[in-house]
Amino acid sequence: MGDVRHLYVHVPFCAHRCGYCDFVTVTGHDERHGAYVDALLRELAGRGDVLGDVETVYVGGGTPSRLGPELLARLLDALPQASLETTVECNPEGVDADLAAVLGERGIRVSLGAQTFAQPLLDTLERETTPEQVRAAVATLRAARTPSLSLDLIYGIPGERESDLGRDLAVIEELAPDHVSAYELEAKPGTRFAVHHGARLEEQAELLERHMELVIDSLAYSGYDWYEIASFARGPEHQARHNRAYWEGRDYLGLGVGAVGTVAGERRVNGPKLAAYIDDPLTAPAAIEAISARTRLEERLMLGLRLADGVALQEVEAVLDQAALDRLVGLGLASVEGGRIQLAQRGRMLLHDCVAELLDDEPA
Numbered sequence: 001m002g003d004v005r006h007l008y009v010h011v012p013f014c015a016h017r018c019g020y021c022d023f024v025t026v027t028g029h030d031e032r033h034g035a036y037v038d039a040l041l042r043e044l045a046g047r048g049d050v051l052g053d054v055e056t057v058y059v060g061g062g063t064p065s066r067l068g069p070e071l072l073a074r075l076l077d078a079l080p081q082a083s084l085e086t087t088v089e090c091n092p093e094g095v096d097a098d099l100a101a102v103l104g105e106r107g108i109r110v111s112l113g114a115q116t117f118a119q120p121l122l123d124t125l126e127r128e129t130t131p132e133q134v135r136a137a138v139a140t141l142r143a144a145r146t147p148s149l150s151l152d153l154i155y156g157i158p159g160e161r162e163s164d165l166g167r168d169l170a171v172i173e174e175l176a177p178d179h180v181s182a183y184e185l186e187a188k189p190g191t192r193f194a195v196h197h198g199a200r201l202e203e204q205a206e207l208l209e210r211h212m213e214l215v216i217d218s219l220a221y222s223g224y225d226w227y228e229i230a231s232f233a234r235g236p237e238h239q240a241r242h243n244r245a246y247w248e249g250r251d252y253l254g255l256g257v258g259a260v261g262t263v264a265g266e267r268r269v270n271g272p273k274l275a276a277y278i279d280d281p282l283t284a285p286a287a288i289e290a291i292s293a294r295t296r297l298e299e300r301l302m303l304g305l306r307l308a309d310g311v312a313l314q315e316v317e318a319v320l321d322q323a324a325l326d327r328l329v330g331l332g333l334a335s336v337e338g339g340r341i342q343l344a345q346r347g348r349m350l351l352h353d354c355v356a357e358l359l360d361d362e363p364a
């Protein structure tokens with residue numbers, strides 16, 4: 001038995017590949033769902049000895065809900081039972097009463113991809129789910145007593161006006177999920193979206209700042225705490241505890257094709273090939289990289305400052321430019337309280353610039 005307390009499980013299957021997405025996904029291959037779950041469990045049996053008392057499990061994708069109720073139940077029942085939280089990512093069109101019952105009976109937190117409620121913007125994203133399907137999925141999950149429900153929102157979609165985003169935020173207020181993840185749309189290199197809309201996204205940096213402000217102000221008004229750069233929760237009990245483990249730099253085991261994990265100073269990225277993984281998940285190709293002490297501290301600073309409660313100064317002192325910190329404090333972008341560095345709202349909106357300032361120059 002080891003001491004890793006967080007487990008990520010990747011399910012790559014999707015009905016359709018959305019143009020903006022660069023996650024490890026496969027379309028089709030529905031006949032391989034059962035074999036894939038078997039392979040996941042073989043990988044768990046072979047590599048799970050690093051796990052200790054598991055606090056959080058996150059089943060992400062891809063589209064885990066595409067496994068359907070029976071297979072998803074089999075997978076969930078075979079995974080370690082998490083003491084704090086198990087989350088399953090679902091696509092709205094895959095949520096029916098049977099699937100919701102499997103999740104509800106097991107007390108599973110659900111993360112549901114809504115993205116936007118404006119049909120023309122969904123079309124730009126090449127998203128096949130409709131706003132009505134999102135509303136129906138929310139109602140079905142609620143009826144099945146989902147203990148905590150999160151909705152994903154994307155803003156900064158080409159053609160999106162402030163009024164469109166305002167309407168999305170009004171729908172969020174109406175649906176009242178327990179948690180919202182609101183992401184600025186990124187043109188991920190190599191995606192169809194980057195080819196068709198990349199230049200347009202680059203031109204709208206100023207607009208994005210206004211959109212982000214609107215998201216923060218509106219969700220605060222609706223009763224959500226902005227506890228992480230893209231995350232909003234109705235009370236601490238609804239914060240995403242698995243993701244918090246990433247932001248706090250904790251070790252986690254990753255299972256599945258393309259899954260990433262970090263255990264004892266080593267980062268492992270499983271290869272993306274479904275057939276090789278199903279054939280033998282323990283010998284399928286993976287990239288393994290030792291993380292230097294400096295990289296670990298830099299990541300600690302970058303990820304920790306995403307959180308409203310920041311990062312302990314003592315933990316990151318070795319990579320910190322103290323003069324830069326004094327400058328940011330002087331400008332009102334950061335503060336040091338109770339031994340923790342925290343970014344103010346404006347500082348968090350300028351997160352990447354602040355982090356770049358705060359990192360000292362690496363010794364030659």
Ligand SMILES: C[S@@+](CC[C@H](N)C(=O)[O-])C[C@H]1O[C@@H](n2cnc3c(N)ncnc32)[C@H](O)[C@@H]1O
Nearest residue numbers: 020021023061062063089113152183184185186
């Ligand atoms: C890996 S996806 C899986 C969720 C699920 N399959 C779905 O489509 O809703 C998790 C979330 O990442 C976000 N995401 C994916 N690609 C993105 C991009 N290029 N820019 C911003 N957010 C993105 C979306 O909000 C999405 O719901």
Ligand code: SF4
Nearest residue numbers: 014017018021061062
């Ligand atoms: S956004 Fe979700 S549904 Fe679309 S391709 Fe990516 S993982 Fe699949």
